[in-house]
Amino acid sequence: MKSGRLRHRIAIQERQLVVAPNGDREWSWVEVHADVPASFTGGPGREFLAAESIRAETVGRFELRYLPGITAEMRVAWDGLVWSIKAPPIVDATARRMMTLLVGAGVNDG
Secondary structure, X not given: OOHHHOOEEEEXXXXXXXXXXXXXXXXXXXXXXXXXXXXXXXXXXXEEEEOOEEEEEEEEEEEEEXXXXXXXXXXXXXXXXXXXXOOOOEEOOOOOOEEEEEEEEOOOOO
């Protein structure tokens, strides 16, 4: 992939147990990879009824250079939105140079 296509900068976050200033332990999203070059391709959105209200979800995919350790429990922050990673990353068959993250935004916080 040519680097010109990787024009967006994303942050990959992981949910971790952290110690708050008052000593309590709480779950928080922590950036594990910041300023990662990626390309984004939007997909179809959908609307559905849940808990007696209409919800909307946008789906898409990010393509980026291979980063080890990314899982479906992580999330992507980009352009003011939080994108949940919907499936394990898809790694290309060419010596782990690129990976694809299937993502969705709008239903939950990651």
